[in-house]
Amino acid sequence: MALPPPSSLYPTLFAATLVLVVGLGWASARDPESFWAPGDLSIHHAGRMACTQCHEPFRGATTANCLACHAETTFASQPDKPPQAFHRQAARDRTRCLTCHTEHRGATAKITTEPLNPHGEFIFRVTGTQSCQDCHVGGKRQGPKYGLLDNDAVRGLVAKGKGAHGPGRFADCFRCHAGGRVGSERGS
Amino acid sequence: MSAVERRALLVMALVVLAIAGALTAEWWLSRSPDRPFGHTQTGHVLGWGGLGLTLLVLAYPFRKRHQPGQRWSKSLFHVHIVGGLAGPLLILLHAGAHLHALIPDLALLTMGLVVLSGIVGQALHALALRSMNEQRRLLIHQGLPEPEVEARLQALAKQEETFRLWQVIHGPLTVTFVALALLHIGGALYYGGV
Structure with missing residues (x-):
């Protein structure tokens, strides 16, 4: 036995849904990040980018859009921002930026994916190195010391840590260097 | 406590358990720091599967509206109930407790x-x-x-x-x-x- 719904139900329903969709569409055009973004942008991009500067319709964030800002000329004009050599090689190999980088994980989150570079961008800034291969053998994990080279960069970093920079404690810099400052905030 | 009250309490307890279970499972699956589970391929598939199951429930009200003279379909009603619970559970597993957009x-x-x-x-x-x-x-x-x-x-x-x-x-x-x-x-x- 079917109970007929009230006669005014469906016209009201249609009108209400239309108002909702139109309202949401208008509001999201004014502030798309609040309506669609899965998380806040990192400090590297927050406040500087519109969604469409990175995202192409139905294609996501594309390498071409990344390179609009992070171009060869940008690398050349900022020699103090590592790691140029690694990225120049990645560009020659046509590696997609999203293979290693991500976004929308919060203001202070790392934008390099964990398995590739557990240190984040911080490590290049404090060591003055240009690429993973400046400290690691082939840039890959090989054994308990993760293929560390015995060179000035590595020895200098171990010495700076005064025992804190040991095997198994090196990976996550922000465990101690919270906020990204060079000096350790823990215990000070 | 009457039978109706006991049944209501049981249903509420099962709902709370199901929600807690789905949220806990999603939290465990999102342990990787790279991305939440809902943004992985498996997470997307769960979202699509949940939507498909949820849309399946529309068969029951559709039949009631467009074939009102037909005898009440108990099997379609059960599909409506099961799909209406399983579909949203899958969607909850996809979404987790990540509230931003x-x-x-x-x-x-x-x-x-x-x-x-x-x-x-x-x-x-x-x-x-x-x-x-x-x-x-x-x-x-x-x-x-x-x-x-x-x-x-x-x-x-x-x-x-x-x-x-x-x-x-x-x-x-x-x-x-x-x-x-x-x-x-x-x-x-x-x-x-x-």
Whole structure:
């Protein structure tokens, strides 16, 4: 036995849904990040980018859009921002930026994916190195010391840590260097 | 405690357990610092699967509306109930407790309200059915022929205001949820890529 719904139900329903969709569409055009973004942008991009500067319709964030800002000329004009050599090689190999980088994980989150570079961008800034291969053998994990080279960069970093920079404690810099400052905030 | 109260308590406990279980599972699956589980390929598949199961529930109200003369389909009703619980559970596993963007947040909220109103409606439906069956036995006992019994029960059902009021809430909420879910999917495909 079917109970007929009230006669005014469906016209009201249609009108209400239309108002909702139109309202949401208008509001999201004014502030798309609040309506669609899965998380806040990192400090590297927050406040500087519109969604469409990175995202192409139905294609996501594309390498071409990344390179609009992070171009060869940008690398050349900022020699103090590592790691140029690694990225120049990645560009020659046509590696997609999203293979290693991500976004929308919060203001202070790392934008390099964990398995590739557990240190984040911080490590290049404090060591003055240009690429993973400046400290690691082939840039890959090989054994308990993760293929560390015995060179000035590595020895200098171990010495700076005064025992804190040991095997198994090196990976996550922000465990101690919270906020990204060079000096350790823990215990000070 | 009456049987109805015991059953209501059991249903509430199962709902709380199911939600807690789905959220805990999603939290465990999102341990990787790179991305939440919902943004992985498996997470997306769960979202699509949940949507498919949820849309399956529309077969029951569709049949009731477009084939009103047909006998009540118990099997389709069970599909409606099971799909209406399993689908949203899969979607909850996809979404987790990550609340940031307004569109998916609203879709998740309306989905929760639809499920809750559905559980309330199932209780109302069971009570109405019991009342109808009692009336049927009474009328048959009075010696009325079958067509007369059906006609009187139809008239009685049309006067069941509680269930009609519930329909006004559950139906529109479902439409709102579907609209928001489609907006969320459209936005995810637009910004995230196909």
